[in-house]
Amino acid sequence: MEFPEEYRYTEEHEWVLVEDQLVTVGISDFAQDALGDVVFVELPEVGTLLEAGKPFGVVESVKAVSDVYAPVSGEVIEVNEELPDAPETINTSPYEDGWMIKIKISDAAELDDLMDADAYQAFIEEEA
């Protein structure tokens, strides 16, 4: 299982990649593995205002429905349009092609609440 060093992670198993005031969001390798075959993805529209900790989308496997939570507050400025037609991309490339949305962050201080790769791995081991 992979946990790229340059990403940050939430307790709800989203990942965040920060580039200036822009953050890209997806779900972690651990999350996609736990879900199993992803068959459906629901994403917000561009322009939606998100609040940290609130659901912004849905990922469904054959067996289960899972909400995906906004890691930070801000405005959705881009969504991965290809994902609804190829939801299995979340299984095959959770950190790259399986990205879900890009958020223009409204409060950079919220990033401090996120875990780095080591802390996230420790968190998962503790939960298991």
Add this chain to the structure above:
Amino acid sequence: MRVKKTPLNEEHRKLGGRMVEFGGWEMPVQYTGVIEEHLAVRNAAGLFDVSHMGEIEVRGGGGLAFIQELTINDASLLVNGQVQYSALCYPHGGVVDDVTLYRFDGDHYLFCVNAANTDKDFAWMEAALEDGGFADVQLRNRSDDFAQLALQGPASEAILTRLTNTDLKKIPYYHFYEGLVAEVPVIISRTGYTGEDGFELYFAPDCAETLWKALLETGAGDGLLPIGLGARDTLRLEMKYALYGHELSEEISPLEGGLGWITKLEKASFIGREALRRQKEEGVPRRLVALTLTEPGVPRADYPVYEGERRVGVVTSGTLSPSLRVGIALALVEPDCAVIGTPLQIGIRSRTVAAVVVKPPFVRK
């Protein structure tokens, strides 16, 4: 309640099975993935550990009369070596369990029942035995004496043939034979719950590892995979086969749940007959239908079903069909909405998704 383990628990873990609690048992939900496992059963073969299922034996000359009172199907139609799908009902017509019934001879029958219902079913049968005053009937819960494997899929017969001298071609669908598989005494039953050709094997629990390994090894070249509960559910759903707790329950009668074809109201007597006869005369309040989504989405159990603004029913089981790649559902709806071709909508979170009533099964062989 302590969670029970089948004799193959360690084998499932070795194969990477993801273990979950199901009906009081720790079972693998998947190994490599639900879709891959599902398609293996449709296209080649799959091996399921179904040792959690319960077995209840009826012996004695009064056995048939007792079974006739207990079940909604007509057990008198069975010949030796034949299996019948049936159900047990409460007096009010709700379902205690759906079962398969094996006739060894006129004095010896075996029920195979759902894992979670085994103790309830046995108590129900014991009470019926006492109330009915049946002479010469011995009832035994033999669930601990049997492990069970299901080998399902088009390659099943070819795979099993390599491990047995029994001529499998002589076992018709819903019949069984007692023979040896990998030198182990086995009840070889040509049954299953996937819609595919296949076998269910009953044998002593201490032989489970031997049979599991022998089957996986000899079938590897045919594409045989171990299959978890996840694909077991999607496979039965594609065939519109009922699952207790979803399409059948204490609150759902067999007439509502799509088991009219095994409800033999012409039988002189059985528990629940009067209620079911009345329901049939007055018309069932809701009917089980097969729905295919005509828009993207994944229906799930308990989602509401609408016809326009009117709420007309509820989804009992739903998934994304691994064979068809569209959302499919079974739903209990008002009878006027049960006609094939009726457009309905399923409430999925904050939106409604278009669906249509289709003729089952979803997948045709």
